[in-house]
Amino acid sequence: MSKSFERYQKRKLISSYFSVVLSISLVLFLLGVLGLLVLNTKKMADHFKEQITISVFLKDNAKQVEVDQLQKSLAMAEYTKSATYVSKEEAAEKHSEDIGENFQDFLGYNPLKNSIDVQLNADFVTPDQLEEIAKEINSKGYVDEVSYDKPLIGLLNDNVKKISLWILVASGVFTFIAVLLINSSIRLSIYSKRFIIKTMQMVGATKVFIRRPFIWTNLKLGVLGSVIAMMCLGGVLYYINDNFPELGLTEDPIILLILFASVFVLGIFISLISTYFATQRFLNLRTDELYY
Incomplete structure (x- = not known):
């Protein structure tokens, strides 16, 4: 017991x-x-912020020397993580893969432009700083447009x-x-x-x-x-x-x-x-x- x-x-x-x-x-x-x-x-x-890309579209009459110089200056900027040149041909090929057909066949020409895709360091991904960066890049005479998703930046x-x-x-x-x-x-x-x-x-x-x-x-x-x-x-x-x-x-x-x-x-x-x-x-x- x-x-x-x-x-x-x-x-x-x-x-x-x-x-x-x-x-x-x-x-x-x-x-x-x-x-x-x-x-x-x-x-x-920061990881999600650094996925944000600024696309710098170049004018068709932009000289190759000017494009190379811009890419180098962007790559060396403190706000840049990476800067990649994308030709209009590469952009057209990627766009055709995305939509599943060659849009140039029925348009008869390539409407896309040469561009430089810039990925930013996370500390600079704010609406105010992005606005300043876009104005600075837009001041170049051979830059046609600087594009990024403004609503997404604010929401993020x-x-x-x-x-x-x-x-x-x-x-x-x-x-x-x-x-x-x-x-x-x-x-x-x-x-x-x-x-x-x-x-x-x-x-x-x-x-x-x-x-x-x-x-x-x-x-x-x-x-x-x-x-x-x-x-x-x-x-x-x-x-x-x-x-x-x-x-x-x-x-x-x-x-x-x-x-x-x-x-x-x-x-x-x-x-x-x-x-x-x-x-x-x-x-x-x-x-x-x-x-x-």
């Missing part, structure tokens, strides 16, 4: 520890993913600001929820041992002596939960980097090291603080209050 009861108590204890580790690892993993998103918000926004910048704000708000809310969830799991675990705590206190054990094994146990559970969370976070990071290498999430190892260290320290810190206050609460209760 006693062995059966011991096995039951052991299973109950393991189940309690498992729930604590699971809650810590799950919450820290989600918090780590959110942290990864926060740290890379600008990088991801507005959405980046909104998304960044909501990510910060969500981070704060989720951090608060994470602390509450981990704290609740640890408190429930200690609640099941409230009579043991009070018994030890009644036979003369000091509060420090009673708290020590609970803190040590939950500290180990916090470390285990943190390690599991970091392993899952590493798997997600590997998957994203493998499928979307253009985002460059692993280009800055210092940021990743700070993120993983923060997850680890947060797991230990929350476990330590939650265990301290949970045991303190039951130590301060009167014996008759333990039943409520």
